[in-house]
Structures are given as structure tokens and as C-alpha cells.
Amino acid sequence: MGCPPDRSFCELVVALSTILDIEEETKLYHAWRVALVAQELARRVIPDEATLVFYGGLLHDIGAMGLDDHLVHLALQRGSRNNPEVVNHPLRGADMVAAIPGLGEKVAAMIRDHHERWNGSGYPRGIAGNHIVMGAMLLGLADELDLVLRVHPGTSWARLRETLNRRVQGGFPPELLAILDKMMNGPLYAEIATNTALELKMFKVILDLPPINFQVPDPMKITIDLFARIIDAKHAYTAGHSHRVAAYALNLARCLGYNDAKLRRLEIAGLLHDFGKIAVPRAILDKQGRLNSEELKVVRRHPAWTIELLEGVTSLKDIARDAGLHHERYDGKGYPYGLHDGEIPLGARIIAVADAFDAMTSNRPYQPTRTPEEALKILAGGAGTQFDPEVTAVASCLLA
Numbered sequence: 001m002g003c004p005p006d007r008s009f010c011e012l013v014v015a016l017s018t019i020l021d022i023e024e025e026t027k028l029y030h031a032w033r034v035a036l037v038a039q040e041l042a043r044r045v046i047p048d049e050a051t052l053v054f055y056g057g058l059l060h061d062i063g064a065m066g067l068d069d070h071l072v073h074l075a076l077q078r079g080s081r082n083n084p085e086v087v088n089h090p091l092r093g094a095d096m097v098a099a100i101p102g103l104g105e106k107v108a109a110m111i112r113d114h115h116e117r118w119n120g121s122g123y124p125r126g127i128a129g130n131h132i133v134m135g136a137m138l139l140g141l142a143d144e145l146d147l148v149l150r151v152h153p154g155t156s157w158a159r160l161r162e163t164l165n166r167r168v169q170g171g172f173p174p175e176l177l178a179i180l181d182k183m184m185n186g187p188l189y190a191e192i193a194t195n196t197a198l199e200l201k202m203f204k205v206i207l208d209l210p211p212i213n214f215q216v217p218d219p220m221k222i223t224i225d226l227f228a229r230i231i232d233a234k235h236a237y238t239a240g241h242s243h244r245v246a247a248y249a250l251n252l253a254r255c256l257g258y259n260d261a262k263l264r265r266l267e268i269a270g271l272l273h274d275f276g277k278i279a280v281p282r283a284i285l286d287k288q289g290r291l292n293s294e295e296l297k298v299v300r301r302h303p304a305w306t307i308e309l310l311e312g313v314t315s316l317k318d319i320a321r322d323a324g325l326h327h328e329r330y331d332g333k334g335y336p337y338g339l340h341d342g343e344i345p346l347g348a349r350i351i352a353v354a355d356a357f358d359a360m361t362s363n364r365p366y367q368p369t370r371t372p373e374e375a376l377k378i379l380a381g382g383a384g385t386q387f388d389p390e391v392t393a394v395a396s397c398l399l400a
Contacts, residue, residue, distance in 0.1 A: 006209065006211045006212055007206070007209075007314060008220055008313055008314055008315040008316070009101075009102070009212070009214075009219055009220060009223060010206050010209055011206065011312055011313040011314060012220070012223060012224070012227070012313050012316070013055060013058050013059065013223075014032075014058060014202065014206065014312070015275075015309040015310065015312055015313055016058075016059070016062075016227060016230075016278075017031035017032065017035070017058040017059060018031075018032075018309060019275065019276060019278045019279050019305060019309055020061065020062060020064075020065060020278060021070070022278075022279035022305065023070050023279075024298060025301070027195070028070060028072060029195050029198055029199075030061070030070075030071075030072050030146055031057060031058050031059070031060065031061060032058070032198055032202055033142070033145075033146045033149075033192050033198060034057040034058075034060060034139060034142040034143050034146055035053075035054050035055070035056075035057025035058045035142075036054075036057070036142075036191075036192055036198070036201055036202065036205065037057075037141075037142035037145055037146070037180075037183075037188075037192060038053050038054070038056070038057040038135075038138040038139050038141075038142040039051075039053055039054040039057065039205070040183055040188055041053075041138040041141065041142065041176070041179060041180065041183070042054075042135065042138055044179050044183070045134065045138065045176070045179065046134055046135065046138075049106070049135055051209060051210050051212065052103065052106055052107050052110070052135065053110065053135045053138055053139065054205070054209070055103050055107055056097075056103075056107045056110040056111055056114075056135055056136075056139055057139055057142060059093065059096075059097050059100075059103075059107070059111065060090075060093065060110075060111050060114050060139050060143065061089065061093065062092075062093045062096050062097065062111075062230070063088070063089035063090060063091065063092030063093025063094070063095075063096060063111070064085070064086070064089040064092075064093070065230070065233070065234055065278060066233075066234045066282045067085055067086070067089075067282075068281070068282065068283055071086070071089070072146070072147060072150060074086055075147055076147060076150075076151065081123065087123050087124050088124055090111055090112050090113065090114055090115050090123075090124055091112060091124055093111045093112075094108040094109065094111045094112035095108070096226075096230055096233075097111055099222075099226055100222075100223055100226055101212075101214045101215070101216045101219035101222050101223060102212035102213060102214040102215070102219060103212075106135070107135075109133045109135070109136065110133055110135035110136045110138075110139055111136070111139070112133075112136070113125070113127070113132050113133045113136030113137075113140075114136045114139040114140045114143060115140060115143075116128075116132045116136060116140070117132075117140070117168075117170070117171035117172070118132070118137070118170065118171055118172050118173055119170040119171060121170070121171065122140070122171070137172060137173070137176060138176075140171070140172070141168070141172050141176060141177075141180060144164060144167060144168050144171075145160075145164060145180070147167075148160060148163050148164050148167060149193065151163075153193075154193075157184045157185065157189045161181060161184070165177065220315065224268055224271055224272065225243075225271065227271075227272065227275075228242035228243055228246070228271040228272065229242075229243075231272075231274050231275060231277065231278060232274075234277070234278060234282065234285075238274075241274070241358060241362065242270065242271050242272070242273065242274055243271065244358045244362075245270045245271075245273060245351065245354045245355050245358050246266075246267050246268075246269075246270030246271045246354075247270075248270075248353075248354035248357055248358060248398050249266055249267070249269075249270040249347075249350050249351050249354040250263055250266065250267055250270070251397045251398055251400045252350045252353060252354060252391060252394055252395070252397050252398065253266050253347075253350055254397070254400075255394040255397035255400075256346075256350070256390070256391070256394060265318065265319050265322070265347075266319075266322065266347050266350065266351075268316065268319050268323075269319040269322035269323040269347055269348075269351060270323075270351055270354065272306070272310060272316075272319075272323050273306065273323045273324070273326050273351050273355065274302075274306070275305070275306045275309060275310065275323065275324075276301075276302035276303055276304065276305030276306035276307075276308075276309065276324065277302045277306075279301075279302060279305050280298055280299055280302050281298070284298055284299060285299075300327070300335040300336055301336060303324040303325065303326065303327050303335065303336050304324065304336045304337075306320070306323050306324035307320045307321060307323070307324035307325070310323055310324065319347070321345050321347075321348060322345050322347030322348050322351065323348075323351070324348070325337075325339065325344050325345060325348035326348050326351040326352040326355050327352070328340075328343075328344045328348065328352070329352075329385065329386045329387075330344070330349070330384060330385060330386060330387055330388050330389075331384070331385045331386070333385075334386075341388070344388075346388075346391075349387070349388040349390075349391050350388075350391055352386075352387060352388075352391075353379060353387050353388070353391045353392060353395060353398075354398070356375075356378075356379065356382075356386075356387070357372075357375050357376075357379065357395070357398050360374070360375040360378060361375050372398070372399055376395050376396065376398070376399075379392050379395045380392055380395065
């Protein structure tokens with residue numbers, strides 16, 4: 001792929017953690033801060049697991065994907081423990097992460113327990129003391145630090161420490177709080193206290209991250225496949241969508257003469273074409289009826305997020321536009337950029353047809369389900385306007 005697998009794997013996980021932390025147009029960087037602080041704690045407490053703790057921090061809230069509000073807001077609200085989705089998100093996240101190569105059950109256990117507390121006051125299992133995985137304790141403390149820093153930005157560490165200690169009283173071993181205090185009295189606090197400094201810190205960490213023992217021959221392929229399932233898991237009606245779009249796109253591309261190397265790249269683009277949609281609130285995607293102008297703006301931003309984030313993964317830069325431009329139209333009336341015909345990569349024009357075909361032939365709450373034959377007629381009717389005529393000319397290959 002032109003880049004060491006560890007580097008690309010890390011960049012892809014960082015990209016996923018970023019999209020999980022996007023709120024409208026704002027990057028919240030919650031997972032980044034948790035990952036970086038927890039990793040520094042791990043270097044002092046469980047150095048052999050510091051890299052795994054870092055990845056656990058990046059993905060610790062993946063199980064909260066699809067909540068009505070971001071967890072950094074819900075966690076600070078009274079009554080959040082009455083929300084079963086909040087209480088169960090560590091279990092859901094652990095299930096998602098367990099199958100990721102190189103992370104598996106160890107990181108899954110950290111994510112499962114990151115809201116458990118030393119005195120037994122946590123959730124979802126209410127366990128206490130040494131029954132809690134140490135990596136989870138580190139994630140939990142870093143998580144609490146990020147929350148109080150959001151409420152009190154620009155605060156000195158001395159003052160923030162007092163607030164943090166009040167908030168977590170009894171929740172963590174005193175010696176762990178002492179280690180955090182010593183860390184933050186050094187340069188680390190300045191490195192994680194602002195988003196600008198945090199970005200620089202993350203860039204350095206990615207470059208220096210030790211390798212992972214993946215124990216599988218192609219970890220990126222497996223990870224991309226899993227990420228496609230995670231993307232589709234946000235909504236019940238999109239289950240399997242990304243894999244079907246990738247398969248349909250391959251059928252079209254074969255009929256258009258793609259060689260094996262181009263087919264492999266197109267398959268990845270198809271699997272990740274909705275990557276940016278993770279940032280779209282569930283309330284908007286599930287809304288019955290027409291979207292208002294602000295909601296439409298949020299939806300139309302998601303392909304640009306796909307491009308931006310995939311361009312940040314060294315080995316996926318060349319498929320970012322194929323993945324993200326599938327909502328552009330041949331006549332220039334699409335989004336997010338209003339490109340037309342030759343300005344749109346052929347891969348994106350292929351995925352556009354594959355995506356539309358799957359949407360029409362799948363059970364969607366906002367439109368009737370079409371038969372494959374009906375969908376082919378609609379695609380033919382859109383040739384030269386919505387779709388590339390060269391691609392729709394081989395649309396029968398969708399049924400191969």
C-alpha cells in the first residue's frame with residue numbers, strides 16, 4: 001500500500017475517532033485527548049500495554065455512535081445514567097473493537113470497563129477495585145480529565161486538579177491520581193490543553209508509535225471491512241449497505257474493463273463511501289419528511305468529511321475522492337462541490353450508480369422499495385443528468 005501497515009492502520013483508527021467526535025462543523029477531539037493522556041499514564045503504570053491503551057482511547061466511545069447528543073454533553077447532564085444507551089455504550093463498543101486485528105479482547109476489555117469506578121460506583125457492571133482492567137482505569141481517568149477541561153477551558157492545572165479531584169472522588173486509586181498530577185505538572189498539560197497543541201502532539205505520536213502484533217496477513221483489509229460494518233451499524237436500515245455498494249461497484253467496474261489492482265482500490269472506496277456519514281446526527285438521518293436548510297447542509301457536508309479524513313490515511317489518499325464524490329451529479333447539480341461529468345473521478349461515478357441502486361432496492365423508510373428491474377429503468381432515465389451515461393450503459397451488470 002506504499003506505507004507501513006502500522007502507520008496506515010493508526011491513521012485509519014485516528015480518522016474514525018475524529019469522525020465520531022465531529023459535532024456539526026466542529027471537531028471535539030475528545031477521543032484524541034483521552035488517548036494521549038491515557039497513553040502517558042500507561043507508560044508509567046503498564047508500559048507494555050501503552051500502545052493498546054492509546055488505541056483504546058481513540059475508540060473508547062465508539063459504542064455511543066448514534067446517540068441523540070455527543071457523549072461529552074450527555075455525561076455532564078443529570079440523569080444520563082437513566083439512559084440505557086449511555087449505560088450500555090461500553091459493552092457495545094467492546095463488541096465492535098474485539099474483532100479489530102491487533103487490538104482484540106485486550107482493548108475490548110479496556111473499553112468495556114472504562115466507566116467502572118474503583119469504589120464500585122461506575123457502570124455498566126458495577127465492579128470495583130482490582131476487578132477493573134487497569135487499562136480501563138487509565139481511560140476512565142483521562143476521560144474525566146477531558147470532561148472537566150471542556151467545562152473549564154484555559155484553566156491552570158492547579159485549579160483544574162481541584163475540580164477533577166472533587167468530580168472523581170473515590171473513583172480512582174489515590175496513587176493513580178498522584179501519577180496524573182505529576183504528569184500534568186510537566187509539559188504534558190500544555191500539549192493537551194488546546195486543540196492546536198493536541199493536533200501537533202497526535203502527529204508526533206503517530207510517527208513514533210511502536211508496531212502492533214497483528215497476527216493476520218492483511219490487517220488493513222480486515223479493519224476496513226469491519227469499519228464498513230461499523231458505519232452501517234448507525235442505522236438498522238443501512239445494515240450491509242456499504243458491502244453491497246462495494247459489490248455492485250465491482251460488477252460495474254469489471255464490465256468497464258477495470259484491472260485487478262483498480263478493482264481492489266474501488267472496493268475499498270465502496271466500503272468507505274459513507275465514512276463521513278457517521279458525523280450526521282441520527283435524528284437528521286431518521287427524520288420523516290423533508291429536511292430544513294440547516295439539516296440539509298449537515299447531510300451534504302458528509303462526503304467532504306469522507307474525503308478529508310481518508311486523505312489523512314497515507315495508503316488511502318488515492319481513493320478518497322472516489323469514495324467521497326459519489327453524491328456529485330453528471331450535470332453538475334450534486335454535492336458537496338457541484339462538479340460535473342469529467343471533473344468527477346470515474347470511480348465516484350461508478351459508486352454513485354451502485355449507491356443509488358442499493359438505496360432503491362433496499363427497505364428505506366423514506367421511499368418505496370423498487371424491484372431490480374424498476375431500479376434499472378430509473379437509472380437509465382437519469383443517464384446524462386444524475387448519472388454518467390457510460391456507467392448506466394452497463395447497469396445490467398449490477399445483476400451479475
